[in-house]
Amino acid sequence: MLVAAAGIVAGAACSETLSDPPAPRDFPSRQTRVPGEYLVTLAEGAEVKAIADLYGRFGIKQTRRVGENLFLLNLTEDPGPAKVEELRSQNAQIKAVQPNFIYRSSGPKIR
């Protein structure tokens, strides 16, 4: 199982030398996502149960409401964004699904 939270898998190559390195947080931002976590938007009128019906096969750690009709889904096994989207496209109860992307503070550059 892959549980890398800070870029072990998706980490990009560093373009800076380490002879005079900034703090680790200053490395180029890596456009990555939280493994196993997806944001699911339900279709109008759909019930939360639809999420479990569609993605329960991967094991659901948690489903938490984070916005109007928007839910954070945490899966035990991560099928990857492509598979998650493929399943969504076959289910009218789920309006949209996307990765839970990672964001980082933009600096400070040097500490």
Next chain:
Amino acid sequence: MKTRSRSTIAAALFGAVLALYAQVAAAPSALSALSSWGKSQYVPGEVLVKFKPSAVAQARAASVAGLGHAVLADLDQSGLVQVKLGAGQTMEAALDSYKNDPNVEYAQPNYIYRASVAPNDTQYGQLWAFKNTGQTIANANISPASGTSGDDIHIEPAWGQITDCSSVIVAVVDTGVNYNQEDLAANMWNGSGSGFPNHGNDFVDIDNDPMDLNGHGTHVAGIIGAVGNNAKGTTGVCWMASIMAVRVLDASGVGSTASITQGVNFAVTNGAKVINMSLGGGGNDPAFSNAITNAQNNNVVVVVAAGNDGVNNDLTGNAIFPCNFTQPTLICVAALDSNFALMSFSNFGATSVDVGAPGTNILSTFVGATATISDNFGRPGALNWTTSGGGWANGTLGLDVSGTNFVAGATFSALLNPTTYPTGAYANSADNRVYKTFDLSGVNAASLNFFAQIDIAASDALNINFKAAGGDPFVGGVQLAGGPGTTGGIAGLSFDLSPCIGATCSVGFQLTSNASITAKGAGIVRFRIDTLTLNTTTYQIDTGTSMATPMVAGLAAMLRAYNPQFTFTDTVNAIKNAGKSLPALAGKTTTGKAIDVISSLAYINPPTGLSASVQ
């Protein structure tokens, strides 16, 4: 009927005056005054009229009397007179009348001038962004430590007009804010009536305490609104402010779409009219984009950072969000140094990044005292971490020519698996563990930071764990990260270690493999644990587009406080259009400009519904 606000009245005046000056060219002083002060800052019921040299005294008197006006004073020998308007006469009508008088060279409002204002904060002299005298910044963390006098955001003249932005709530969507900091406490949003007694909300730990456990958000907040003129510390763009703390990034400065969208929506729901987001990352993120659209729909200005990778955000693969979202309410900010040059680390983009603002060696409020526990794995002696299963050793690593990959060398003390890393491969059927216990007692937050180059086969794993009780963190410990994969090159990794705070925090690495296929393994250097102990009196210098962004957010708050009727469009226009053109930003931003506070304050949107024309 729509009420004419101060700004629309001023816009009407501006339109009339613009028409006048377009016709009679010789009025540079008046134009200068307008651009410097603007906005109803004139003596009501008075105008200044400059007669042409050919106009004799009798003709001048007839012009003034014919309009029902009276001369209050001859101001010089060249024909400039101070005129009192008749009762009920408007400034616009008077200026229009004089514009059409063949004896008049120009006419203008009798502007009010106020002295530039500097606050008495004890460290104000270090704030080059507000007043660049070429001063040397103590403890500068990036070159140059001193810059060019005058290369600043021209805020002192604006402080002669307004210092109180507290009518506009500014949300700092970040790592939280130390709302007890001595220079921030008085300027925090009062959310008690809304059920948020701690000045905001926390979408990381999901509670209502947005205390900063990193420092980034507190620094950002101080740039926007550290209390000014209180004989203490620094000042923000706004001396008085209403700062809403919205915690969406954890102690290591990392957050996600889920936390950030909740934070943005919280800010909007609770009345913020400016949102500062000094953060970046993401990808095709409709949830985040929708949150910004929601902010825009609620008339909220959103100011965001360009990023610190030194790249062109416009290029495919370089896009960083939220900067690269395209909502009109967004302002994306690049960082300038104290010579008003674009900093090498600052991202840019002719279509994605809007303006530049000071972002180097910025002194501001900080969250507390930081300390660093560094560890070189016992070098030059034997490895002083506990191991089991073999595989791990200490050693040294160097860098290849590109600086992106480890090679054999002696540049860094390193933790290696296999012992020959970066040559060779780790063992099959391995369970190699290495860990060490650290004393993290008495601190409020901690983060684990190191550089690593990792290459682990798909069927194997490298795990990073901690255990607050000490001992083997792979028995009953908590996983920070793990699994197979590759970092490609060297990556800087950072993890929130706050749950491990205590006297016996053990941190370790575990490499497990099956019976077939191995890969290069891992090299780890510059291992350190950064700790934070909260206090209320610390100030710190930081550098980044993160620091440039709140300069602009503060300006947005000031503009909206000064012009309560301003929409997000008015505010964005005033910031983008009234900046100072810089060669360094030409072709690198949408405007080619650095922000200029007094010019933005004087900026007047082109009037609508008026018939003033340029002749």
